[in-house]
Amino acid sequence: MGYLGINMVGTPATPLCKIQRTPSCTPGGPKVSEEKILVTVRMRPLNRKEQAMYDLIAWDCIDDQKIVFKNPNHERPTIPYTFDKVFEPACSTQKVYEEGAKDVALSALTGINATIFAYGQTGSGKTFTMRGISENAIKDIYEHIKNNQERDFVLKISALEIYNETVVDLLNRESSSLRLLDDPEKGTIVEKLVEEVVQDSQHLRHLIGICEAQRQVGETALNDNSSRSHQIIRLTIESSLRENSGRVKSFLASLNLVDLAGSERASQTNADGIRLKEGSHINRSLLTLTTVIRKLSGGKRSSHIPYRDSKLTRILQHSLGGNARTAIICTISPSLSHVEQTRNTLSFASSAKEVTNNAKVNMVVSDKRLVKHLQKEVARLEAELRSPDPSSSSCFRSLLMKKEQKIQQMEREMKELKRQRDLAQSQLELERKAHKEHKGSNQCGPSSQTARCLSFPVENETVLNKPISETRPRNAVGRQAMVRQSVNSTDPSMLVHEIRKLEQRQRQLGEEANRALEVLHNEVASHRLGSKETAESIMRLLSDIKDIQAVGSIPEDIVIGDKANLKEELTRLNSQGSVIASLERKLENVQKSMDILVSSFQNSEEILESKTPEFKTQCKKKKMHPFSLNNSANMQNIIRSPCSPLSSSRKIMEHETENKAPDNNNMVPCSNTLPQSFVDTPIKGHGNNNSISSREGTPVRQANSVDVKKVQRMFKNAAEENIRSIRAYVTELKERVAKLQYQKQLLVCQVRTIF
Numbered sequence: 001m002g003y004l005g006i007n008m009v010g011t012p013a014t015p016l017c018k019i020q021r022t023p024s025c026t027p028g029g030p031k032v033s034e035e036k037i038l039v040t041v042r043m044r045p046l047n048r049k050e051q052a053m054y055d056l057i058a059w060d061c062i063d064d065q066k067i068v069f070k071n072p073n074h075e076r077p078t079i080p081y082t083f084d085k086v087f088e089p090a091c092s093t094q095k096v097y098e099e100g101a102k103d104v105a106l107s108a109l110t111g112i113n114a115t116i117f118a119y120g121q122t123g124s125g126k127t128f129t130m131r132g133i134s135e136n137a138i139k140d141i142y143e144h145i146k147n148n149q150e151r152d153f154v155l156k157i158s159a160l161e162i163y164n165e166t167v168v169d170l171l172n173r174e175s176s177s178l179r180l181l182d183d184p185e186k187g188t189i190v191e192k193l194v195e196e197v198v199q200d201s202q203h204l205r206h207l208i209g210i211c212e213a214q215r216q217v218g219e220t221a222l223n224d225n226s227s228r229s230h231q232i233i234r235l236t237i238e239s240s241l242r243e244n245s246g247r248v249k250s251f252l253a254s255l256n257l258v259d260l261a262g263s264e265r266a267s268q269t270n271a272d273g274i275r276l277k278e279g280s281h282i283n284r285s286l287l288t289l290t291t292v293i294r295k296l297s298g299g300k301r302s303s304h305i306p307y308r309d310s311k312l313t314r315i316l317q318h319s320l321g322g323n324a325r326t327a328i329i330c331t332i333s334p335s336l337s338h339v340e341q342t343r344n345t346l347s348f349a350s351s352a353k354e355v356t357n358n359a360k361v362n363m364v365v366s367d368k369r370l371v372k373h374l375q376k377e378v379a380r381l382e383a384e385l386r387s388p389d390p391s392s393s394s395c396f397r398s399l400l401m402k403k404e405q406k407i408q409q410m411e412r413e414m415k416e417l418k419r420q421r422d423l424a425q426s427q428l429e430l431e432r433k434a435h436k437e438h439k440g441s442n443q444c445g446p447s448s449q450t451a452r453c454l455s456f457p458v459e460n461e462t463v464l465n466k467p468i469s470e471t472r473p474r475n476a477v478g479r480q481a482m483v484r485q486s487v488n489s490t491d492p493s494m495l496v497h498e499i500r501k502l503e504q505r506q507r508q509l510g511e512e513a514n515r516a517l518e519v520l521h522n523e524v525a526s527h528r529l530g531s532k533e534t535a536e537s538i539m540r541l542l543s544d545i546k547d548i549q550a551v552g553s554i555p556e557d558i559v560i561g562d563k564a565n566l567k568e569e570l571t572r573l574n575s576q577g578s579v580i581a582s583l584e585r586k587l588e589n590v591q592k593s594m595d596i597l598v599s600s601f602q603n604s605e606e607i608l609e610s611k612t613p614e615f616k617t618q619c620k621k622k623k624m625h626p627f628s629l630n631n632s633a634n635m636q637n638i639i640r641s642p643c644s645p646l647s648s649s650r651k652i653m654e655h656e657t658e659n660k661a662p663d664n665n666n667m668v669p670c671s672n673t674l675p676q677s678f679v680d681t682p683i684k685g686h687g688n689n690n691s692i693s694s695r696e697g698t699p700v701r702q703a704n705s706v707d708v709k710k711v712q713r714m715f716k717n718a719a720e721e722n723i724r725s726i727r728a729y730v731t732e733l734k735e736r737v738a739k740l741q742y743q744k745q746l747l748v749c750q751v752r753t754i755f
């Protein structure tokens, strides 16, 4: 015997979520949803013992549904019992099955639980009837399977007996008492009850035979072969149908074939000892069964139903007012001697027929194809998670890296664009300020012509051509902005560059001043003007300016970008502050010297004019101070200078000298690095003192026929204008030095903020 490894057997109750609550039509029967228990009564014939005792038949089956107690004495009429069917003693088991069990039994083939009871006193024919019912059911079940090839049927069988309130597995006799467990969906189940798959009808019959053989039997006064236990044979039938959609619908139901122990009282069986004990247990289960039936029949479903008072009622709970179709065949003895037991049986049957069950089709809907597909998909995903595809992961990784690189590049571009925007904004601001300053500088004064002759950048021209009071704030803002830009760029080279530019400008100023003083010296010397002290003063000025140039020179070994060198440079610049102040003072002295020269020149003229011709002649003969006025050729040079600011004097001379023959021997080239007033004036010792040059390069011969007084007046005017020009130039130099000093101080302050 092969057992299926199912440890628990209960009334089939598929999971609620899988049950399709559709009314079903049992084979040959109506649709079922709610119905009362089918109760029939079978009366056996008088057995041999009863016949031997001349026992009377006390019951009469007046029709197929009514049975009535025959009153032997005819004292009073009795009320017949009415049931679904009443089978007289001559009725065959086949007919009992057909009319009292078949419909219910075959419900299990369509997913409806079914239970067939045999209830009656001992020896009334319960076992006899149930054997016939089982046989017919097996035959019909397999006939149905044979006629329904489109469905797949699986039959399983389990069998137990309840003996003295102990559950015993009839298919595994070696097992001990089985426990009953409560399952939320299936109800009461029997733990470890063997359930075996049935191969065919013969196999089923064979197994049922084994169960019969295993059952507890004993001899009683009423039955030589009395069953002393309640036997439950359970057939579980599962039928499946494959639909075109791939879904599978399965019916799952059980058929309980129950052969109860005898319901007689112990006294009636003359029981004592073991039989008495058996009877008490038997009666306990039967008493509970009766109580349950009576309560269920009274319509008291809401009240407590004592299913749990006996193992029999616990196991058969679904069949008693639950999800099952139930048929009870009450077997009775016809003999008058057992009339009371028969009355009890009929009373029980009368109650049972009032019990209503609520049978449902137990259908399991499973989409095996879908389930298989999902299972495969899950398995594939799990495998992929465990060992991800290297190609796909590397592809994702490289894609991610590319994205990150692109993001970084965009961030860099954004940063650069922001930087360029900020730079453009600052440059625009500087340009705007420079433009404003440039506009202001276009309104330059009389000295602009001289300033433009200097080789300074336009920016400096702007500064230099403005009065200090006006240019300082603007210049400070522009310079600060430039230095701020240098600081912001953290480039020390820009600071050094700025310092060097200032130094260069200072040096250029010094050179200009030097040349101016040299010209002045020559001029004074050629005119024999001034005193000896004046000449010495000018010489000292020349020497001082040369010293300033020497001091202002920048060491060439400055390493740009070196902080230490920058600090040294800063110190040096600070020390030059006093030098510049000194220069400023000396330029003031130059100014004073100019004033003295002018006054001395005027005095000389006055003295000269007051002298007699004799004195003039003496003067010509006498060798005078180097600054004597008898160098008329140099006077002419100054007067005739084509670039001199004194254009009126030049025009006069041109007018006076036109139609004169040219002299090619006294040509002096013009220089572009000096103010025109000085460039076009030959420096003494650098050319022929007796020659006269013009801008056009046409030599002018000395005119001896010109009136001396007129010439002297012309010389006087020209000298006065030249000296005024020199004085204005020196004044400009003074202003420029002051501006440079201011710029340098500003730059020094800005450089200090870096450190």
Ligand SMILES: Nc1ncnc2c1ncn2[C@@H]1O[C@H](COP(=O)(O)OP(=O)(O)OP(=O)(O)O)[C@@H](O)[C@H]1O
Pocket (backbone or CB within 6 Å): 043, 044, 045, 047, 089, 120, 121, 122, 123, 124, 125, 126, 127, 128, 129, 223, 225, 226, 227, 228, 260, 261, 262, 331
């Ligand atoms: N309808 C019947 N026709 C002929 N014989 C029957 C009929 N019913 C029962 N018998 C016979 O009566 C005897 C007792 O029957 P059975 O064993 O089935 O009684 P029982 O109710 O099962 O008793 P117990 O409860 O003690 O097991 C048997 O020998 C059986 O053959």
